Amino acid sequence: MLDGIDYSEPRIGVFVCHCGTNIAAVVDVKKVVEEAKKLPGVVHAEDYMYMCSGIGQQLIINAIREKKLNGVVVAACTPSLHYETFARAVESAGLSRQRYKIVSIREYCSWVHFHDRKRATEKAIRIVAAAVAEIRDNKVYEPIRRKVIKKALVIGGGIAGMTAALDLANAGIPVILVEKEPTIGGKMIQLSVTFPTLDCAQCTITPRMAEVGKHPNIKLYTLSEVIDVSGHIGNFHVKIRKKPRMVDPEECRLCGWCANACPVEVINEFTRGLSKRKAIYLPFPQAVPASFVIDEEHCTRCGMCVKVCPVNAINLDEKEEIIEEDVGAIILATGYDLYDGRKLPEYGYGIYKNVIDSLQFEQLIVPSGPTKGRIVRISDGKPAKRVVFIQCAGQRDVNHLPYCSKICCMYVAKEALMFKSKVPDGEAYIFYIDVRTAGKGYEEFYKKVQEIPGVKYIRGRVGKVWEDENGDLIVTGIDTLTGETVKIRADLVVLALGMIPNLDKRLVEKLKISTDEYGFAQEVHPKLKPVETEIGGVYIAGAVQGPKDISESVAQASAAASKALQLLTKDEIEKEPLIAEVDRERCDGCGLCVATCPYSAIKLEDGYARVDEIACEGCGMCVPSCPTGAINLRNMTNKQIHEIIKAVYGVR
Amino acid sequence: MDWEPWLIGFLSKWTAGIAAESAGVNRVRYSPNIVLINVPCCGLISPIHVVDAFLQGADGVYIGGALPPANCHYKVGNFKAFKRFYLLKKLMKQFGIEPERIRLEWFVSPQYRKLAKTIDDFVDEIKKLGPITGGVEE
Numbered sequence: 001m002l003d004g005i006d007y008s009e010p011r012i013g014v015f016v017c018h019c020g021t022n023i024a025a026v027v028d029v030k031k032v033v034e035e036a037k038k039l040p041g042v043v044h045a046e047d048y049m050y051m052c053s054g055i056g057q058q059l060i061i062n063a064i065r066e067k068k069l070n071g072v073v074v075a076a077c078t079p080s081l082h083y084e085t086f087a088r089a090v091e092s093a094g095l096s097r098q099r100y101k102i103v104s105i106r107e108y109c110s111w112v113h114f115h116d117r118k119r120a121t122e123k124a125i126r127i128v129a130a131a132v133a134e135i136r137d138n139k140v141y142e143p144i145r146r147k148v149i150k151k152a153l154v155i156g157g158g159i160a161g162m163t164a165a166l167d168l169a170n171a172g173i174p175v176i177l178v179e180k181e182p183t184i185g186g187k188m189i190q191l192s193v194t195f196p197t198l199d200c201a202q203c204t205i206t207p208r209m210a211e212v213g214k215h216p217n218i219k220l221y222t223l224s225e226v227i228d229v230s231g232h233i234g235n236f237h238v239k240i241r242k243k244p245r246m247v248d249p250e251e252c253r254l255c256g257w258c259a260n261a262c263p264v265e266v267i268n269e270f271t272r273g274l275s276k277r278k279a280i281y282l283p284f285p286q287a288v289p290a291s292f293v294i295d296e297e298h299c300t301r302c303g304m305c306v307k308v309c310p311v312n313a314i315n316l317d318e319k320e321e322i323i324e325e326d327v328g329a330i331i332l333a334t335g336y337d338l339y340d341g342r343k344l345p346e347y348g349y350g351i352y353k354n355v356i357d358s359l360q361f362e363q364l365i366v367p368s369g370p371t372k373g374r375i376v377r378i379s380d381g382k383p384a385k386r387v388v389f390i391q392c393a394g395q396r397d398v399n400h401l402p403y404c405s406k407i408c409c410m411y412v413a414k415e416a417l418m419f420k421s422k423v424p425d426g427e428a429y430i431f432y433i434d435v436r437t438a439g440k441g442y443e444e445f446y447k448k449v450q451e452i453p454g455v456k457y458i459r460g461r462v463g464k465v466w467e468d469e470n471g472d473l474i475v476t477g478i479d480t481l482t483g484e485t486v487k488i489r490a491d492l493v494v495l496a497l498g499m500i501p502n503l504d505k506r507l508v509e510k511l512k513i514s515t516d517e518y519g520f521a522q523e524v525h526p527k528l529k530p531v532e533t534e535i536g537g538v539y540i541a542g543a544v545q546g547p548k549d550i551s552e553s554v555a556q557a558s559a560a561a562s563k564a565l566q567l568l569t570k571d572e573i574e575k576e577p578l579i580a581e582v583d584r585e586r587c588d589g590c591g592l593c594v595a596t597c598p599y600s601a602i603k604l605e606d607g608y609a610r611v612d613e614i615a616c617e618g619c620g621m622c623v624p625s626c627p628t629g630a631i632n633l634r635n636m637t638n639k640q641i642h643e644i645i646k647a648v649y650g651v652r
Numbered sequence: 653m654d655w656e657p658w659l660i661g662f663l664s665k666w667t668a669g670i671a672a673e674s675a676g677v678n679r680v681r682y683s684p685n686i687v688l689i690n691v692p693c694c695g696l697i698s699p700i701h702v703v704d705a706f707l708q709g710a711d712g713v714y715i716g717g718a719l720p721p722a723n724c725h726y727k728v729g730n731f732k733a734f735k736r737f738y739l740l741k742k743l744m745k746q747f748g749i750e751p752e753r754i755r756l757e758w759f760v761s762p763q764y765r766k767l768a769k770t771i772d773d774f775v776d777e778i779k780k781l782g783p784i785t786g787g788v789e790e
Contacts (some may be wrong), residue, residue, distance in 0.1 A: 045771075078673050107676025108688055112768070119684035126658075126687045509722045514670055514761035521760065534666065578692075596729040619726035620696030624736060633696060641701050648660055648687045649709040 003367040005070050005095055006593065010041035010136045013069040014128060015060055017051035017076035019106055024049075026110035031554045032075065035125045035651070041136045043067055052082050057089040058522035064093035068095040071138070072100040073131045075124065078107045080524050080534075096140040098577075098635060103131040115505045133647035138635045141577035148234035149328040150568050153178065155226055155507070158186020159550055160542025161207060161333035162212050167561035168331075169217035173568050176325055177212065178240055179222045184209055186335055190270065192365035194550055196415040196445035202366075206286040213288035222289060229510040232617075233537030234328045234573045244318035246299075249281070250292035253314035255281065258292055258305035258314065266298045268370075272360045274378065275370035280305045280314075285368070325504045329537045329564040332503075332511065332521060333557060334541035339394045339401060339498040345392060347495055348465040353379040354473050355465060355493045358411060375422055377612050378492045379471055384426070384491035387419055388475045390462050391432040393495035401498040403518065406547040408496035409436045413449040415494065420452050428455045429460050429488055431477055439549070456485060465493055499547040511538055520546050531560040539563050579616035580623070582609045586630035592621035593631050602631075657778040659686040660705050661771070664694045666725035667691065667694065667759045668716025670711035674764035682768035683775040686714060693717075694756075695729030699740040702754060703747075712753045712778040717757040750781055 014036040018024035029047045036045040044067045051074060063069055072095065074086050078173070079102045087097040105124040113120035150173060154165045157179030165175045177184070188194075189209075191201035212218055221242055228239035247488045249260075264279035279298040282291075294305075294314070306314045341349030341357055348355045354377050356364075366371040375384045390410045394400035409432070416428040435457070437446045449455055462477035473490045501520045508515055513533040514522045521540045524532045531539045541560040542553040580593075580602070589607040601615035602622060609631060618634035629638055663669040669690045675682065691697060694717035702713045717733050718724040724731075734756065741751035757770045 078676070104673070104676070107673045107763065109684070111676040111679055112681050113684040114679070115681055116684050123684045123687060130687065130689060512666070512725050514666070517762035534670070596732070598729075618694040619727060619729055620691070621693060621726060621729050621732050623696055624698030624732070626701070631693070636696065637693065638698070638700070642695075642704055644689060645660060645701070645705045645708050645710070648689075649658065649705075 006068070007070050007099075007140070010071055011043045011069050012065065012071035012073060012132055012135060013042045013060070013063045013067060014039075014042055014045040014073045014075065014132065015051055015056075015063075015570060016045070016047040016105075016128070016324065017056070017074070018047060018049045019077060020049065023106050023110045024074070026114045026117055026120050027105055027124045028041070028117070031121055032124050032128060033126070036128050038134070039129055039647070041071070041133045042132055044069060045565055051076050057085070060089050061084065061093040064090065064095050070095065070099060071135045073135055074100070074102040075105045075128050075131070076102060078104040081528060084132050088450065098140050099138050101131045101135045103127050110177040122651070126651050129492060129647040129651050130644045134636070134640050137395055137637065137640050139645065141634060144576035144577050144579075145572045146234055147572050148568060148570050148613065149177070149326050150174070151325070151327045152329045152331065152564055152568060153236070153325065154331045154333060156186070156333035156335055156542070156544070157181075157184030157212070158219070158333060158335045158542065159188045159208075159224070160226070160335065160553040161186070161331070161496060162208050163554050163557035164331045164333060164541050164561040164564075165218055165559050166208065168564060168568075169215050171565055173217065173565065175218045176327065177218055177220050178224045178226055179220070181227055181283070181487065182223050182245065182293040183283045184220065184222065185288070187359070188550060189284065189286075190272075190359055191361055192362045192418060193414065195410045196439075196441040198414070198417075202286065202368075209286065209288040213290075220289065222316060222372075223293070224323075226507060226510070227322075229330070232575075233535075234567065236327050236330060238325050238327060238330075240323040240325065242321040242323055242380060243296060243541065244320055245291070246292075246294040246296070246316055246318045246541050247292045248313045248315065249289040252291040253311055253313075254290060254292070255310065255437055256262070256282070256292075257308045257310065261304040261308045261483050262296050263302065263304060264300055265395045268296065271306075271363045271370045272357070274360055274363050329539065329566050330511065331539045331541055331557075331560045331564060332513070332533075332544055333541040333560075334502050334504075334507075336499040336543045336547070337502045339500050341393065341495050341497050343400065344393055346493070347393060347493065348467070349495055352465070352467045354467075354475060354491065355495065357495050357497050358408070358415065361415055361492075361494045365415070365422070373422070375419060375426075375492075383423070384539040385423060386427045386488070386490045387416075387429070387492045387494060388462075388473070388488055388490040389416060389428065389430045389494045389496060391430065391496045393497050395498040396433060401518070403498075403547070404436065405496075405498040406436070407499070407549045410439070410442055410445070410549070412494075413437075413446050416455050417449045417452065420454055426454060429475075429490070430455070430457050432457060432459060433461070439551075448541045460486070472503060501544055503544050511535060513538055513540075520544065531556060537567060576618070577613070578636070579613055579618045580611045580620065580631055581634050582611060583630045583632070584608050586628045588628055590628075592625045592627065596625040655783055657685055657711035657775060658709070659712040659714055659775065659778060660703075660710050661686050661688040661716060662691050662694060662697045663688055664718055664725070665690040665692060665715040665730070667718040667723060667761050667774070668757070668767060669719065670761035671759050671764045671767040674762065675768050678764060678770045680764060681773045681787065685775050686771055692732040693724070693726050693729035697733065699736055702737070702740060705748060706753070706784065711784065712774060714774055715754070715756045716759055716767065717756065719760050723760050749784055752777060752781065753784070
């Protein structure tokens, strides 16, 4: 007896969900119930339209009480969606969640076998039989408790990462913010104004950057990358590689003498190549930390800057550091990058100087930009009077990016508007496939831009862009509304390149999270768990999860911070006790499992193997290594796997 | 002949299991003649379990794990599985069971189309092989 429930004889209830018609249209639910009733150990089986609803959950609770169930199998959707829902229902009826299992007959059956109802039903019966066989031998173990480290790591210092860090820090949680670049600010700091309100982007973001920089709860590591993550929810151990800045940010007074003295000139990545900078430089005036930085790759170590620095802030011998930190939660907010325009040779990006991407155009608009806000031809610096924007440059194209980048329609409208406000007699041509302006105030903004004289929307694709002998660009395409060929002589061509995830594969591997087929970080469920990943304690925010605009990134960042807070405000969390266990009767102390365990969680003690329950991750890799069958994974024992197989083939 | 194969598949829940879920979400159809069981790691599956499955009536055993080298949630479970089933396949011949009845496939979680395709291929292959005869010609 445990929890007042008798476990001596299996009394299992099977609950089959119709999921509206998602399951019931393919699988004969009634037949599954009938067959389930015949399974050994099953004393109750029923079906319901929506098992996850309040009424459906109540059915389960009532059945546990009335039929004295000591095991529950729910055949419905995927565990990642409703495992918790039913676990709570089962627990509220006094039954341990370890005597409950949810199996998917939707994702794993009805949604993929809609072409064959008979076999789909047969398969559903087998799936249910396997689950019943598994649950029949499940034991109830005491949960393992672990301490939560009340500290968070945020990876990425763009608008999403900064928002998440500030939300956590303001709630009293110490935050470590890791940024790869020499300053925080991300992509947003490169923008001119933001749609649809035309707020100056820098005025919106710089106060936030300053707040992050001086917040007592935020420890900021710039020029840094996370190189290793180990541990688990509530207790991660991370290693951070910090590249040398070679300028002490505490001492640097931003006088700029060093940059004047520096003989090395390189391309400025902040303006996306539209200007040059020195090897010692300030990324932009409002950079946080407010300090010059030496570009390790291009610096020749000539020492000129050291000689002129009035405060001796420069140290050319600074070495990279490896920093180790322990945190309880991780928020991943590494943002996006632009699709490589050189993969679209027909538009001439990377071939002609006057074909630029949208972020470069933003730099032409910004008053503090390389042209002081004048919109000019990059090739000769003459004023640009006619600009062609190409939307969907790569997006919605199966050969490049099959998805829609979501924000381009809006920022192209904004860029056209800004161009017209700076060059009133200029002309802007916008090639589009569809204009998508879903969002508060977005459609109104687009309509406003559409009505500006001199802004012309052309529905169609551009075929080719080339340069004539005068250095003008010639854009040819088809207007699909009139069917006519269009030929435009332009000063600038702006490509609205798609958003791609800025997510390093190695980091994905270290965090053990999964990505979608395009490399964006994968959420557990798009609607119910949009900021959670498969790995407990790791959350995602911003464009690393999928294309989104600033408003959405900020909202998602706060959501991720709130989810992290729910974890970090607890003193300890419970770990599922489904770990390996040694039967001392059978163990002969050969030590093969010790050698197999990738976590060194098994040790030999008094001639027997012993599992460290905190270190064991519950993979079960040790199980096949045991020659006597003494080591087993709790609730997935060799006997249970045997019973599962037997059950699958018992239905014939 | 009214024989049709029923296969069993063990999927690592972190990779192939997620791929199977995405196959559902994206409505990618594949043969229903396989029952997929999610396990923490394909390193949990022992050659004994696979032999057991054949004894219980499985016509084929499918194992889906993490794409080597670095995608295994538990560091090296995919390598363990690879080595164990490489050896088992060599033994299978001696039992009189075609080694092709065991199939290992490696995944990163977005590869749901690969999951559907490899299952279809596998079911087709087993259909061609027919029921297990133990090497005895009928």
